Amino acid sequence: MVKGEGRNILAFNGSPRPAGNTSYMLESFLEGARQNSSETEMIPTHSLDLEYCTGCLRCNVLKRCSVSSDGWSELSAKILDADVLVFAAPVYFHHVPAAMKKMMDRFRSFIHVQITETGLEHTPWQRWDKDFVLLLSMGSPDPMEAEPVIDLFRFITSILGSENRLHVILATRMAVIKQLIKTEQELNDLYVKLKIPGDLARLDYPRNREILEDCRNLGFHLGTTQIKENE
Ligand SMILES: Cc1cc2nc3c(=O)[nH]c(=O)nc-3n(C[C@H](O)[C@H](O)[C@H](O)COP(=O)(O)O)c2cc1C
Secondary structure, three states: OEEEEEOEEEEEEOOOOOOOHHHHHHHHHHHHHHHOOOEEEEEEHHHOOOOOOOOOOOHHHHOOOOOOOOOHHHHHHHHHHOOEEEEEEEOEOOEOOHHHHHHHHHHHHHEEEEEOOOOEEEEEOOOOOOEEEEEEEOOOOOHHHHHHHHHHHHHHHHHOOOOOEEEEEEEOOOOOOOHHHOOHHHHHHHHHHOOOOOHHHHHHHHHHHHHHHHHHHHHHHHOEEEEEOOO
8 A cells, every 4th residue: 555645845936926937837836745735835035034145154164054143044944844845936047036046055054065186075964865846937948048057956956965856847938927827819819929930829838738737746746755555
């Protein structure tokens, strides 16, 4: 018999647009996870009470961030406690928006870094065995424009622990709010207005449904730990 056990999911929304396409991807993911009775919390990065990393590097000795005048202590405890960390963001100039990067820089305090002859050796203070989820919405039809973001997350995921896993879903050719949930006719009208070749709307409409479905399915799949009993 296989029994599911809900997991603790902490999600960050890096879009400043509440009805942006990032939010729809994230909401679909969380819907899927909730169907599996997971605990979910969603935090918009623009509302975070966080200072910038001061670059003091004292975390290498203190094993925590030296900045204590903001919400990092509470937030970092939530991050460490989560089984799944979701980073949903629009691509801004081939990267994540500044508010999300501001938070990511504070992740430096989770690891010890040693300079070696050939590079840097990263050792996390805690054992990390988490699923990292990256949901990206972008204007370009070319997924390569998201590569610097994906590369950042490959790096962060791997330095925090070899047992971590990274899952990525991309939505390309996204410009206006609610675009992902538009009907085929609405999408067609939008593409005419934006001077995007109309026949692409016919292709993008089912693709958009699929993206939301992929987000929901990933949420459902990651929302539970499968425990095998009587084996
Ligand atoms: C400041 C800024 C920079 C952007 N840079 C890029 C980019 O480098 N590549 C890209 O494909 N789209 C870029 N875009 C478009 C957004 O990624 C795209 O519209 C995204 O779907 C917005 O997500 P949202 O609807 O959740 O706000 C940029 C948008 C803004 C506002």
